[in-house]
Amino acid sequence: MSAVFTLDNLTFSVPERVLLDGINFDLPAGQVTGLVGHNGSGKSTLIKILARQIQPTGGTVTFEGRNLDHWQTRAFARRLAYLPQHLPAAEGLLVEELVALGRYPWHGALGRAGQADRDAVAGALTACGLTDLRQRQVDTLSGGEAQRVWLGMMVAQDAACLLLDEPISALDIAHQVEVLTLVRKLSHDSARSVVVVLHDLNMAARFCDHIVALRRGQVAFSGTPGDMMTPEVLQCITGTDMQVLERTGGLPVAIPE
Amino acid sequence: MPGNAVFFPTFFAGVALSLWLLSAAPYLAAGWPAYPFDPEQMSFDHLLLIFGLVPRGVVALLAGALLGLSGALLQTVLRNPIADPSSLGISAGAQLALVSATVLAPGWLIWGTWPIAMAGAGGATLLVMAIGAARAFHPVTMVIAGMLVALLASSVAVALTLSQGEYLFSLVIWNGGSLVQTGWGPAGSLAAVLLIGALCAALLARPLGLMTLEASGAQALGLNVAVLRAMAVALAAVLAASVSAAVGLVAFIGVAAPAVARAIGARRSDQLLLYAPLAGALILFLCDGVVLTVTAGRLEMFPTGAATGLIGGPLLLWLLPRLRATVPPPARDILPRASHPRRLLVTLCVTLSIGMIGFVLLGRTPEGWVLLDRASAEMFLPQRLPRLAGAAAAGGLLALAGAMLQRLTANPLAAPEVLGVSGGAAIGYAAVLFTVASPAPLVLTLGAAVGGACALLLLAGVVLRREVRPERVLLAGIAVSALAAAILSVLMAAGTARSFALLAWLSGSATTLTTASAAALFTLLLGVLFVSWMILRWLVILPLRADTARGLGIPLPMAWGAIVVSAGLATGAATLFVGPVSFVGLMAPHLARRLGLARAQDHVAGSVLIGALLMLAADFGARMASFPYDLPLGLFASLLGTPWLLWLMIRRSR
Numbered sequence: 016m017s018a019v020f021t022l023d024n025l026t027f028s029v030p031e032r033v034l035l036d037g038i039n040f041d042l043p044a045g046q047v048t049g050l051v052g053h054n055g056s057g058k059s060t061l062i063k064i065l066a067r068q069i070q071p072t073g074g075t076v077t078f079e080g081r082n083l084d085h086w087q088t089r090a091f092a093r094r095l096a097y098l099p100q101h102l103p104a105a106e107g108l109l110v111e112e113l114v115a116l117g118r119y120p121w122h123g124a125l126g127r128a129g130q131a132d133r134d135a136v137a138g139a140l141t142a143c144g145l146t147d148l149r150q151r152q153v154d155t156l157s158g159g160e161a162q163r164v165w166l167g168m169m170v171a172q173d174a175a176c177l178l179l180d181e182p183i184s185a186l187d188i189a190h191q192v193e194v195l196t197l198v199r200k201l202s203h204d205s206a207r208s209v210v211v212v213l214h215d216l217n218m219a220a221r222f223c224d225h226i227v228a229l230r231r232g233q234v235a236f237s238g239t240p241g242d243m244m245t246p247e248v249l250q251c252i253t254g255t256d257m258q259v260l261e262r263t264g265g266l267p268v269a270i271p272e
Numbered sequence: 273m274p275g276n277a278v279f280f281p282t283f284f285a286g287v288a289l290s291l292w293l294l295s296a297a298p299y300l301a302a303g304w305p306a307y308p309f310d311p312e313q314m315s316f317d318h319l320l321l322i323f324g325l326v327p328r329g330v331v332a333l334l335a336g337a338l339l340g341l342s343g344a345l346l347q348t349v350l351r352n353p354i355a356d357p358s359s360l361g362i363s364a365g366a367q368l369a370l371v372s373a374t375v376l377a378p379g380w381l382i383w384g385t386w387p388i389a390m391a392g393a394g395g396a397t398l399l400v401m402a403i404g405a406a407r408a409f410h411p412v413t414m415v416i417a418g419m420l421v422a423l424l425a426s427s428v429a430v431a432l433t434l435s436q437g438e439y440l441f442s443l444v445i446w447n448g449g450s451l452v453q454t455g456w457g458p459a460g461s462l463a464a465v466l467l468i469g470a471l472c473a474a475l476l477a478r479p480l481g482l483m484t485l486e487a488s489g490a491q492a493l494g495l496n497v498a499v500l501r502a503m504a505v506a507l508a509a510v511l512a513a514s515v516s517a518a519v520g521l522v523a524f525i526g527v528a529a530p531a532v533a534r535a536i537g538a539r540r541s542d543q544l545l546l547y548a549p550l551a552g553a554l555i556l557f558l559c560d561g562v563v564l565t566v567t568a569g570r571l572e573m574f575p576t577g578a579a580t581g582l583i584g585g586p587l588l589l590w591l592l593p594r595l596r597a598t599v600p601p602p603a604r605d606i607l608p609r610a611s612h613p614r615r616l617l618v619t620l621c622v623t624l625s626i627g628m629i630g631f632v633l634l635g636r637t638p639e640g641w642v643l644l645d646r647a648s649a650e651m652f653l654p655q656r657l658p659r660l661a662g663a664a665a666a667g668g669l670l671a672l673a674g675a676m677l678q679r680l681t682a683n684p685l686a687a688p689e690v691l692g693v694s695g696g697a698a699i700g701y702a703a704v705l706f707t708v709a710s711p712a713p714l715v716l717t718l719g720a721a722v723g724g725a726c727a728l729l730l731l732a733g734v735v736l737r738r739e740v741r742p743e744r745v746l747l748a749g750i751a752v753s754a755l756a757a758a759i760l761s762v763l764m765a766a767g768t769a770r771s772f773a774l775l776a777w778l779s780g781s782a783t784t785l786t787t788a789s790a791a792a793l794f795t796l797l798l799g800v801l802f803v804s805w806m807i808l809r810w811l812v813i814l815p816l817r818a819d820t821a822r823g824l825g826i827p828l829p830m831a832w833g834a835i836v837v838s839a840g841l842a843t844g845a846a847t848l849f850v851g852p853v854s855f856v857g858l859m860a861p862h863l864a865r866r867l868g869l870a871r872a873q874d875h876v877a878g879s880v881l882i883g884a885l886l887m888l889a890a891d892f893g894a895r896m897a898s899f900p901y902d903l904p905l906g907l908f909a910s911l912l913g914t915p916w917l918l919w920l921m922i923r924r925s926r
Contacts, residue, residue, distance in 0.1 A: 066822075066823060067822070068819055068822060068823070088825045088826070088827055089825035091825060092823065092824055092825025093825070097819070097823040098823075099817075099819045099820065103682070103815070103816045103817040103820055105816060106607070106682075106815060106870075107607060107609055107865070107870030107871070107875075108870070109609075112812075112871070116812065116813055116816075116824065117824070119809060119813060119824045119825060119826070120824060120825040123809075124806065124807060124808075124809050124810060125806065125809075152606065152609060154606050155606055172824070
């Protein structure tokens with residue numbers, strides 16, 4: 016299994032605190048990787064570093080075999096799409112216009128939007144179930160719909176790797192399942208690598224192929240969802256005693272003692 | 273840094289007190305007067321001390337505290353670190369009321385300035401609140417409405433001032449906030465207001481603490497957010513209006529005091545409400561001490577209120593990296609989106625052309641209105657055409673700069689006027705006016721250009737040192753503007769003929785436009801339009817914040833540089849020829865957006881057309897309203913644009 020990201024002794028610190036403390040691991044390509052951990056564990060910082068939104072204070076990150084610093088801005092955006100945790104207000108934009116912004120890395124500031132761009136936008140609208148909404152204004156949509164529109168923008172970006180920072184934190188359970196199902200489908204249908212920051216361990220276990228858990232800026236666990244679902248591992252990740260309930264026909268579920 | 277938090281205030285308090293004592297020294301030759309103070313028994317020196325200098329110091333402390341409290345209340349309730357009494361139109365309303373009373377009904381002044389200033393401030397605040405009320409006093413709506421009302425009020429006030437010539441120069445002094453006292457009356461009134469205000473603020477402190485959460489969070493905790501906002505704003509208005517009535521317009525304390533309070537460690541809103549008045553009192557007392565020492569009895573009426581910006585502007589620049597600016601939350605209301613933007617643009621284009629032709633042809637003679645005939649066309653056309661075309665181009669440039677900056681910062685308050693470029697140009701102009709004996713127009717133009725460029729460089733210097741953040745740029749621009757405004761007020765307070773020339777230029781006039789300069793403005797407009805077309809896709813993506821833009825592969829520093837430089841050039845050039853006018857750069861993009869022009873290309877094009885239209889109509893109005901004399905152009909632009917935008921805002925909220 017090849018690695019899309021390789022992290023080598025990655026460190027990030029602010030004046031009073033070390034947020035990431037010498038992290039080493041590989042993220043598998045073509046799979047959905049869940050990044051979990053308690054509040055302040057550094058998962059959001061880590062995904063921002065992977066997305067080149069912030070600069071690490073030490074260590075190196077390699078993306079597709081090349082050091083993160085050595086990527087050209089637009090070339091990077093063609094390979095990797097990032098969705099921030101808090102979505103900006105898309106003031107006045109229509110759904111199809113926002114999705115079409117994902118083509119920027121391909122046509123740049125001045126290039127013409129060609130047939131390939133139009134096809135990619137149409138494909139993204141279909142893949143995310145936005146065809147009926149395409150003429151709506153984004154700021155009139157519900158939370159779940161808006162989240163799908165932003166996912167659509169990432170799909171149109173046609174990147175091989177998607178980074179999602181807590182994409183379901185503001186959604187109800189039905190929309191959480193809907194969005195994560197879509198994310199999983201996007202990954203498996205076209206072998207995209209996805210890194211998704213999640214809060215809910217059960218959701219992470221249900222939808223991810225691989226889990227990385229952070230605790231106080233260090234890797235507490237890295238492995239498959241099945242391996243994570245043991246009381247010992249869960250205790251180590253969450254810092255609280257967890258009970259694992261077996262379930263017929265699926266992964267066990269974890270609840271606090 | 274708790275050590276600094278104690279050391280700096282103590283140090284500055286010591287300095288302020290020493291300065292005050294230094295200026296009191298001449299009156300202390302015979303020692304301190306004995307208590308009880310009996311005017312009959314006292315020497316002249318002691319009279320000056322007890323009924324002049326001592327109440328002056330007390331008024332400085334009280335007024336500073338009142339403004340600090342007012343600013344802290346507004347910043348907490350509006351969640352905006354740059355809100356202050358002047359940004360809500362409170363001070364401008366009071367100013368307009370006083371100017372109008374002086375000009376139109378001098379008899380009313382026998383009851384003193386208090387009721388009139390209160391009425392003016394109250395009227396302005398009520399108007400702002402009426403607009404805000406429909407959207408639960410949403411912060412951004414409030415600040416925009418406040419700026420518009422302030423703009424409208426001060427344009428009318430300046431128009432009145434100019435119509436009366438030098439007669440009203442005492443009002444310019446009043447505008448600057450002179451702290452000279454001749455008794456204990458104002459000090460007593462201010463003390464009473466402060467006492468009551470402090471009590472009310474103490475009662476509001478706890479609910480306001482919840483306001484630091486998002487409004488929805490506060491609502492969940494059982495708070496009636498709308499009522500609380502209204503109460504806090506009303507209290508802040510009363511506090512600021514009492515200062516306006518007692519000493520006039522004191523710049524900058526309202527925004528600087530809470531900033532200082534935060535810098536020395538006030539985090540919670542109750543701490544802010546406590547420290548900000550103390551900081552405000554200290555800053556104003558310090559400023560007054562400096563003014564007393566520097567003027568040393570020579571310029572007795574020199575307004576301290578104008579000098580506060582001299583200290584406050586640099587202070588804000590220094591604080592900037594230390595401030596954690598909270599961006600005002602985005603407006604909740606969904607603006608209209610026209611289904612046929614092209615039709616709207618064509619309509620605007622046609623209106624502009626008709627206006628252009630009509631205004632060129634239509635003229636006024638002592639006998640009445642006339643259309644140009646062939647004979648007089650030869651005579652008037654060379655005068656009128658460059659003037660109208662130049663004014664339209666200048667309006668287009670300002671609007672374009674505003675549209676680009678508002679998209680860049682995703683902040684509806686960004687405008688070239690707010691970024692200090694206009695202010696810098698004005699200072700350059702003033703510097704030439706006051707240093708060169710009888711400057712040629714070209715030298716004045718050059719001065720303004722250099723001033724604008726310096727403001728831009730200062731801005732770039734502050735911004736580029738750190739990671740580029742939109743709200744930083746805005747704050748830096750406001751600091752530069754405040755500094756410029758302070759210097760200008762000081763110069764105007766000198767009260768010479770040059771001051772009057774400066775005042776006239778400040779309100780803007782297109783009379784200096786020649787064919788060459790109009791052509792230059794038009795060329796620049798085309799150039800900047802070309803740049804904006806080249807970076808159109810950036811202008812679409814940048815409002816989605818830096819993280820999205822970076823994620824899509826936009827070279828952010830380059831985008832920033834391109835936009836700031838183009839906007840600066842556009843503003844500087846427009847300012848050179850028509851004065852630092854009007855807030856067209858703030859208003860035109862808003863008007864375009866509220867008409868339904870949502871897509872970046874429509875928004876930019878619509879802004880340019882509306883800016884040109886506004887300035888064109890303003891120039892015609894300025895030329896015709898009091899024929900054969902020209903009225904200020906900027907004044908007319910704000911008189912036309914502000915009510916239009918206010919109406920759109922009110923209409924939308926129905």
